[in-house]
Amino acid sequence: MPISSAARPTHPPTVWLARGRHTGPDPLDVVRRNLQRLKDAGTIDDFLEPSEAEEAPKPVFEARWRVPEGATVRAALTVLPMADTEADTGSEWVLAAEAEHPWDQRWPSPATVFWPDAPDADWDHDIPTGLRLRDANRLPEDDKAMRRLFRDAVRGSWNTHVVVHEAMTPDERGRRALAPLLPDGLRHRVVEHRAAPQQLRAVNWALKEAGVQVPRGGAVVLPAAPGKTDHDKDEFAVRSVFLDGSEPSDLVDALIRFAASSRPLPDGGEDAVTALREQWHLLTVEEELVRQRELVAMYADALDAMTKSRDLYREAAERAHEALTAYRETAAALPEQPQPPATPAGSPLQQLSRTLERLKGATRTRDTP
Structure with missing residues (x-):
């Protein structure tokens, strides 16, 4: 993943x-x-x-x-x-x-x-997997389908997914879902995957991408996000879950610790x-x-800020007007500077300069062999 x-x-x-x-x-x-x-x-x-x-x-x-x-x-x-x-x-x-x-x-x-x-x-249906929250959902027999199921559970679900392995085929009480035995705050946020006794090897093969393993006859809580490095593979694993209708205290403890852990929010x-x-x-x-x-x-x-802004604008405008008035008064007091005479277009001086340039060019043309 x-x-x-x-x-x-x-x-x-x-x-x-x-x-x-x-x-x-x-x-x-x-x-x-x-x-x-x-x-x-x-x-x-x-x-x-x-x-x-x-x-x-x-x-x-x-x-x-x-x-x-x-x-x-x-x-x-x-x-x-x-x-x-x-x-x-x-x-x-x-x-x-x-x-x-x-x-x-x-x-x-x-x-x-x-x-x-x-x-x-x-x-009470989980969206990415389609499984019910309060059932003991049997894992598929096909290994690839099981792997896809765990991948969807880790990547897209908001719920907590737990895999429970049956060490031996349980009786009627052991086949019941564990959800009614969980605290109220967890009961409707946990998806239980139930693995048959002969599925242990296939389950752990399918869980490799998630980075966790389920103990024989135990359970494991899946990470909250793919590739989550701080989810220790043994931190939320339970070595034994007694499927006899009694409260799975170790599993409940693992789920409570997982719910209180610093996990990322889902998408x-x-x-x-x-x-x-x-x-x-x-x-x-x-x-x-x-x-x-x-x-x-x-x-x-907001009104106070607008009032202050208006007063600052008025003060700035007054200072700008005073500076402009002082500049005009200073400019009026300075003596008028004489302007250099402009040479009119086509004046005798310009005509004489153009004539000399033409004579120089003609002389260079005659001297050229």
Whole structure:
């Protein structure tokens, strides 16, 4: 995988980012009904629909709520139709949330603020791989297809991809996805790839480009960007994952450390964070009052600057007028300088000079043998 030459900004510790695909109909209505339900229940403080936003070029929902520690979270969900092709059906969504303090993965997931938290929901699909976020996605049997899958996961996904190897064929409990056992803040940002016992060699061959390896019966978290040199191959590897329905504590620890690491923002992530911070409309009464005061102060500063600029211009004009007056007075006091007489065209002196030149030329012509 090529190393990107452009250095991307790192993921802010206060920000929760996710991106996915909704494959069902009318996603805006799905979001609207879920937000209204949570507001009626008092789970969220308030929300704003796209039609209420000022000059919004994209359908953007805004919501505000408080986490158990009392910190306020502001989040914005953008929903856009994907390319009208057979492979890319449905709608793309981007969710950016930011808290007043560094994000705690035990806090409620922003995804379930906007989307319904139902097993059969249509919103939890990873875009580059097409896989579901809350499933144990079986790896393909074909080695090349597996390699392409990991390449797409590392290059284009906003989600965290983890590969889990089954040391032996698990029972019904072990075949279940690990997502319900993860903290809320990770549950909807992790794509689980499940490798069968006999696929270990093929999996590690396909992972060479990513620079990591999965231990037998363990798991590994894939890098956040291709060619990321500071992603140590063993730092986010787990030697054993017990697929017996119990909490995978070592894997959870690795995922939490990965989420807190200084990883680069995905392509488009910086725009989502900037839009959340600079294009926020859902203000409280206190925030609106502060905003109006800031606008008044800004206009006062602008007016003061214009007044000062006008006074400086007037002072400069007066000084220029005084200098011009002094110059004119000085010029008038100086004696008039005599001008050299101009030689009129065709004067006798010029005619005599031209005649002498012609005589010199004729003499040189006769002397020439």
